[in-house]
Amino acid sequence: MHPLLDLLLVLATLLYSYLEALAKLFVPARRKPVNGELVLITGAAHGVGRATALEFARRRSRLVLWDINQHGIEDTASECKRLGATVHTFVVDCSKREEIYSTADKVKKDVGDVSILVNNAGVITAADLLSTQDHQIEKMFEVNILAHMWTTRAFLPTMMNNNHGHIVTVASAAGHFVTSFMVAYCSSKFAAVGFHKALTEELSTLGMDGIKTTCVCPVFINTGFVKNPSTRLGRILEVEEVAEALMEGILTNRKMVFVPPHLSIALLSEMLFPERALTVLKKLTNAKFDAVVGQRSTQ
Numbered sequence: 159m160h161p162l163l164d165l166l167l168v169l170a171t172l173l174y175s176y177l178e179a180l181a182k183l184f185v186p187a188r189r190k191p192v193n194g195e196l197v198l199i200t201g202a203a204h205g206v207g208r209a210t211a212l213e214f215a216r217r218r219s220r221l222v223l224w225d226i227n228q229h230g231i232e233d234t235a236s237e238c239k240r241l242g243a244t245v246h247t248f249v250v251d252c253s254k255r256e257e258i259y260s261t262a263d264k265v266k267k268d269v270g271d272v273s274i275l276v277n278n279a280g281v282i283t284a285a286d287l288l289s290t291q292d293h294q295i296e297k298m299f300e301v302n303i304l305a306h307m308w309t310t311r312a313f314l315p316t317m318m319n320n321n322h323g324h325i326v327t328v329a330s331a332a333g334h335f336v337t338s339f340m341v342a343y344c345s346s347k348f349a350a351v352g353f354h355k356a357l358t359e360e361l362s363t364l365g366m367d368g369i370k371t372t373c374v375c376p377v378f379i380n381t382g383f384v385k386n387p388s389t390r391l392g393r394i395l396e397v398e399e400v401a402e403a404l405m406e407g408i409l410t411n412r413k414m415v416f417v418p419p420h421l422s423i424a425l426l427s428e429m430l431f432p433e434r435a436l437t438v439l440k441k442l443t444n445a446k447f448d449a450v451v452g453q454r455s456t457q
């Protein structure tokens with residue numbers, strides 16, 4: 159095509175997209191049903207995973223709950239059953255590839271085809287890089303990103319055969335913005351955001367328009383995951399509002415969900431503001447949490 163025609167096509171698409179976004183402000187987005195879908199949630203024993211399981215249970219989805227904490231998933235499962243859901247629990251260490259693959263085989267054989275996969279399990283060690291031990295760095299990468307690869311590789315083939323499914327990546331604001339004393343954690347969450355974006359692109363290239371993806375990026379949540387978080391601008395999130403935003407993202411097929419939503423504007427400021435202004439903004443935000451600093455680890 160002539161370059162001028164290419165440019166016109168891009169401009170027309172841009173205009174159409176803006177008009178569509180404007181119209182969506184007034185017309186409520188259509189929500190897809192999730193009743194009857196088989197939903198697998200990792201890290202379902204506590205926090206966001208548990209609250210998400212309850213959200214799906216209320217919508218009559220069938221649940222497969224994974225966690226390393228047996229007592230915790232049994233507890234979540236009882237609560238989901240009380241809400242009327244059918245639930246299957248599996249004790250899985252998501253830092254172990256072989257355990258993920260063998261449990262995925264069991265799920266396929268004994269329960270059925272997972273159509274919604276929520277990769278939520280996560281771990282953190284809040285410390286400066288030299289105080290973080292090697293095995294802690296490895297664990298953050300194993301659970302926060304590698305596990306997403308293994309679970310997706312296990313359940314995507316059936317989703318592709320049916321051209322139907324949804325893959326959810328629970329990343330973090332730390333997958334877009336950096337914070338001191340979370341070098342390995344931020345790196346693993348940037349990887350999770352990259353995983354989501356690249357997977358989304360690949361599914362589109364392969365014509366898999368029935369498989370949707372959602373990436374959820376919250377700021378601090380009150381789950382105890384990060385110890386004593388505080389910030390001068392904004393507030394600490396309640397776990398229920400994160401699960402609600404996650405569910406809304408799935409029901410409306412949103413690709414990127416920031417919690418709170420205005421975080422997307424902060425992302426824009428990262429690109430537009432000069433470095434000095436960003437430093438001042440960061441000081442004003444004054445995000446704090448308990449972290450180990452200055453205890454150099456030799457391994």
Ligand SMILES: NC(=O)c1ccc[n+]([C@@H]2O[C@H](COP(=O)([O-])OP(=O)(O)OC[C@H]3O[C@@H](n4cnc5c(N)ncnc54)[C@H](O)[C@@H]3O)[C@@H](O)[C@H]2O)c1
Nearest residue numbers: 201203204205206225226251252253280330378379381383
């Ligand atoms: N809490 C926050 O401030 C915050 C902010 C942004 C993003 N996130 C992300 O949200 C997700 C959920 O965090 P949360 O706050 O609910 O944490 P949480 O600690 O309350 O829950 C995490 C769950 O994952 C499970 N888990 C940990 N390691 C596992 C493993 N190896 N195998 C299987 N399960 C394992 C835990 O047992 C727990 O049930 C994580 O991916 C986290 O990175 C949390």
